[in-house]
Structure formats: structure tokens, C-alpha cells
Amino acid sequence: MLLFLVCLPRFNGNQILVQQEPYDAKYFKAYVEYFRGEAPSAPIRPASNWRFLVPLIASTLPFSPATSINLINLILIMGSLLFFYLTLEKIGVVEKNRWIAISLFIFSFPTFYYSCISYVDPGSIFFLSLGIFLWFKQKYLLFIISIMVGLMAKETIALIFPFALTHALLNKNNKQVLLLVGALLLYWLEYKIIRDFAPISLGETRDKFWSLNLNAAKVNLNRMHTWLSFILSFGLIGILFLYKLIFAGKNLTKNKTSMAALAGFVGILGLYAYSYISTIADGRIIWHGYFFMLLLIFDPNLEKQKINGE
Numbered sequence: 001m002l003l004f005l006v007c008l009p010r011f012n013g014n015q016i017l018v019q020q021e022p023y024d025a026k027y028f029k030a031y032v033e034y035f036r037g038e039a040p041s042a043p044i045r046p047a048s049n050w051r052f053l054v055p056l057i058a059s060t061l062p063f064s065p066a067t068s069i070n071l072i073n074l075i076l077i078m079g080s081l082l083f084f085y086l087t088l089e090k091i092g093v094v095e096k097n098r099w100i101a102i103s104l105f106i107f108s109f110p111t112f113y114y115s116c117i118s119y120v121d122p123g124s125i126f127f128l129s130l131g132i133f134l135w136f137k138q139k140y141l142l143f144i145i146s147i148m149v150g151l152m153a154k155e156t157i158a159l160i161f162p163f164a165l166t167h168a169l170l171n172k173n174n175k176q177v178l179l180l181v182g183a184l185l186l187y188w189l190e191y192k193i194i195r196d197f198a199p200i201s202l203g204e205t206r207d208k209f210w211s212l213n214l215n216a217a218k219v220n221l222n223r224m225h226t227w228l229s230f231i232l233s234f235g236l237i238g239i240l241f242l243y244k245l246i247f248a249g250k251n252l253t254k255n256k257t258s259m260a261a262l263a264g265f266v267g268i269l270g271l272y273a274y275s276y277i278s279t280i281a282d283g284r285i286i287w288h289g290y291f292f293m294l295l296l297i298f299d300p301n302l303e304k305q306k307i308n309g310e
Contacts, residue, residue, distance in 0.1 A: 015124035123153030163264030233283025
């Protein structure tokens with residue numbers, strides 16, 4: 001219910017509180033129309049045509065394209081929070097802190113701003129959360145399947161690799177490392193197939209997104225929305241994350257979960273930096289890092305080491 005109330009003011013890109021039109025929403029709504037066998041109201045084009053899972057599911061609902069996408073998005077965000085709660089439980093976070101972590105995610109700028117504007121980021125956020133949970137549960141086949149299906153939602157599911165690989169290396173688990181190498185190869189193969197064969201409108205070019213474009217850097221540097229979305233998305237969770245990093249000291253390097261979470265967040269920053277020089281950057285990429293930041297903030301082993309003065 002709280003999640004619904006946070007998302008309601010921006011549901012379907014409502015601009016009552018924020019006068020900002022979600023630019024890419026029209027492409028995802030057109031994708032829903034395409035899957036319904038209707039004439040798309042906008043071109044089917046990269047990179048939205050790679051991200052077909054949410055529009056495909058939404059096309060089965062008897063509502064407008066926008067409402068259908070955003071109902072699915074709400075369900076995906078709820079599912080991501082459920083799996084993250086179970087992850088926190090798995091690593092030993094006390095119940096009170098589990099609920100604080102969930103509340104911090106819900107009452108955040110990206111959840112309010114991006115959840116229900118007919119974008120598909122909730123899809124990749126769901127599969128990130130599911131993948132983290134399956135990794136800690138050591139359900140490796142399901143982990144790989146979650147990546148492969150998550151790629152159909154959005155290619156940013158790849159952000160799970162730095163987290164998992166760091167965790168495997170710190171555990172000196174060669175089998176996990178080999179599994180991740182195999183999963184990465186499968187990811188790349190599927191990514192290539194999607195880019196080459198996803199539906200596309202006549203006149204559109206397949207390979208023109210995520211390409212280096214120095215003009216994008218100039219646009220982003222002078223674009224107020226880029227700066228504001230980063231600052232607001234980093235938000236309270238980011239401040240708590242930095243605080244924990246600063247005061248964890250050498251204890252951080254002794255903790256495998258926290259180091260893996262930090263690696264995941266470094267991957268997020270790397271992708272954000274690349275988006276700055278290839279496309280229009282905004283806070284959605286930082287939103288993908290919330291589960292990594294919250295893992296480190298509430299890591300119970302880090303707290304024990306600090307209390308014991310290790």
C-alpha cells in the first residue's frame with residue numbers, strides 16, 4: 001500500500017507534481033501496441049526494442065498501454081522488495097533493519113519518479129534483486145536463468161556480474177568463477193541475438209545506442225535534469241552508504257558481502273559514467289544500485305566487526 005501511494009502521483013507519467021514528460025515512454029507504449037497486433041503509435045527502435053519483456057507481458061492486459069505497463073511495473077517492484085527482504089533475512093539482518101531497508105527503498109526519489117512512468121527499469125531491478133537472492137541461496141541454475149530472462153527486460157541486469165564475481169573470488173570458489181564466465185558468455189550471445197533480431201520499424205537503425213558520443217557529454221554537463229536526477233537518486237541511501245564506507249575502515253576489506261556489494265556499486269558508477277558519454281544520463285542507473293548500497297549499509301557482519309573492534 002505504501003509503495004502504491006508513493007508511485008500514485010506519477011502513475012502513467014502524471015505531471016501534476018512534476019512537469020517532466022517521460023521521453024521514452026511513447027516507445028514502450030508503442031511496443032505494447034505492436035504485441036497486440038495494432039499499429040504502433042511511435043517507431044519500434046533501439047534501445048526500447050531490446051527491452052521487450054515488460055511490454056510483452058503488458059500487452060496481455062485489458063487496459064491502455066501505459067496503465068498495463070505500470071501495473072506490471074508495480075508488481076515487479078513489489079516482487080523485487082520481497083526477494084530483497086528474503087536476501088537480508090538470509091544474510092542475518094535483524095527484522096527491524098530489514099524493514100528499515102525496505103522503507104528506504106520505497107520512500108526514495110527514484111521509486112516515486114521512475115516506477116510508473118511507462119519505462120521498464122522495474123523489470124531489471126526485479127531480476128537484479130532475484131539474482132542476488134539466488135546467488136546467496138546458491139541456486140546457480142536459477143541464477144543463470146534469472147540473468148537470461150532479465151536481459152529480456154533490460155540489459156542492465158549485467159550489473160549483477162561485478163557483485164557475484166567479487167563474492168566468488170573472495171570466497172576462492174573456482175567453480176563459481178567458471179559458472180559466472182559461462183553465464184557472461186550466454187549473456188553476450190543472447191544480447192547479440194536480441195540486438196540483431198528484435199522487432200524494428202522500417203527506417204530505423206539497429207546499432208546506434210550505447211555508442212560513444214562525446215556530444216552526449218556536453219549535453220549532460222549542461223543539462224540541469226542530469227545533475228538533479230543524480231543528486232536526488234543518490235539521496236539518503238547514498239549518504240548512508242558513504243557514511244558506512246568512511247567509518248567501516250579496514251573492516252570493510254575483511255567482509256565478503258560488503259566488498260561484493262561495493263563492487264556492484266562500482267559497476268553502477270561505471271555504467272553511469274559511460275551513459276554520460278553515450279546517451280542522456282539520469283538517475284535510473286543509480287536506482288539500480290540501491291540493493292548493493294543497502295546490502296553494505298545493513299550488513300550484520302560489518303556491524304559485528306565494528307563492535308568487536310576488529
